Amino acid sequence: MKNIIIKTVCIVGLISIVSCKKESNQTDTSTNDTLIQFKEIPFDIDDQHNELYFVNNKQVTLFASTDTIKSQIKTIENSPSQRIFLVNESDEFCEVNYFLYGNNPLSYNGFVKKKHFKMKDEFSLESVDLNAIRYSNLNGIYDDQSKSFEKYGTVKLISKQSYLQNRRKGNATFIFSTQNIETNSQIGVYSFRTNSGEQVEIPIKNIDEETGQESIVTSLGFSPVLQSYVFRVNEGNETLYSFYSKRNAQEEVQYKSTLPVYNKESQQFAELTNDNDVGCLLIISGLDNNFRFKEKLLANFVNFKIVPNTLYWINEKSVIVEAFHTNQTDDASKSEYLLIEFNL
Structure with missing residues (x-):
């Protein structure tokens, strides 16, 4: 009799386990069935307006809908290989069209948290390639084939606070x-x-x-x-x-x-002047044996102009300057600050 009771309990337990597992599988299937998928859209950048930019370089989640629990998601980060355009907005979310370039391009309609993005300013230097140049001349060798300053150094945006704190550090x-x-x-x-x-x-x-x-x-x-x-x-x-x-x-x-x-440390002179044709000209010079200027580097930047008398050395290989977008007619209305680093 005791054995019969034990066998009965075991059978009931096994049936319960199988039943629970079956129910669990049904729940997963139900969850997958109700997962809101991304809506694919045509890869058409030209018709897009109101481009968005990341507030910082932190990763952000792209949702398929405002229901963050049931949405398909994709983690995105600040990268030149993607562009994001505003479609609509609410208090918390921005509806966006998301485009990813590369070997596996994507184009989704989705939603992002509003706090992570800001609207593109048409005169913002964030939207242009600061390293783009028309030509350069290094130690007398002219080059109009290489269109990037990156062979000599880098140009990047800095905050106004950083500019004010560091100016005059290196000027002598x-x-x-x-x-x-x-x-x-x-x-x-x-x-x-x-x-x-x-x-x-x-x-x-x-x-x-x-x-x-x-x-x-x-x-x-x-x-x-x-x-x-x-x-x-x-x-x-x-x-x-x-x-x-x-x-x-x-x-x-x-x-x-x-x-x-x-x-004084490098015995180098720096000049930045606005070019009549395109952008501005950077000239780095040393001295020859007759105490005359000897040009080392000349580069014609194409995507920004500078505010006169705002150029400062901060060390032997870096200068900072106040600059503005080339399409901006009033150079006093909106200016930003650049760090130009070079290794000659």
Whole structure:
């Protein structure tokens, strides 16, 4: 009798286990059956508007619907191989069209948490390739085939706070006041004597015979590192800087469209000027044996322009600058901050 009871209990237990397992399988199947799948859409970027950008570089979940429990999901991260466009929005979610490039392209309609994204600003430098260049010249070798600055270094966005904290770290004064430049107001000239004993005279005012444009020259001082007297030349709306050698009068006068910034540790000069055609020009120079500027690198960036007089060295291989989008007509309305690193 005891054996019969034990066998009966075992049989009942086995039936219960099988029954539970069967019920469990039915639940999983039911869950899969009700899982909301992503809606596939045509891979058509041209018709999309209102592009979204990640607030930071953290991974984000893309949901097939606003029901986060029953939705198919995909983990996405900030990557140049994908683009996300806003379709609609609510208090918590953005409905988006998601496009992934590459060997296995995807195009889904889905939903993301609103807090993880921001709307594209048409003048934001986040939306352009900051390393894109039109041409470059390294140590006299011209290259208009390579279209990226990455062969020399990198350009990236930094915060305004970082810019303000780091500016002036590496800039060194290279022009000092001097008593060796005489001003003769009666005949309207600056004059100085070279090391070889020659007297050099520079008109304070001059009128171009062809254009009738008047230029006004202002003495800025003497640069020991360049062994040159430095002058600012204002002609209409244009400003140039001239460098006259103190060594002898036969050396050709050097001109710059902007006053370079100097890093004492590397003995290098940096210039960033807006180009009349495209973007801006970066010039990194050293010194030759005659204390003259010797250009090391020139690069024409195409996707941004710079705010004048905002360039600063922060170490021997990096400069920072205030910049804005090339399509922006008012350069004061929205500016951002760039770190340019190079290894020459």
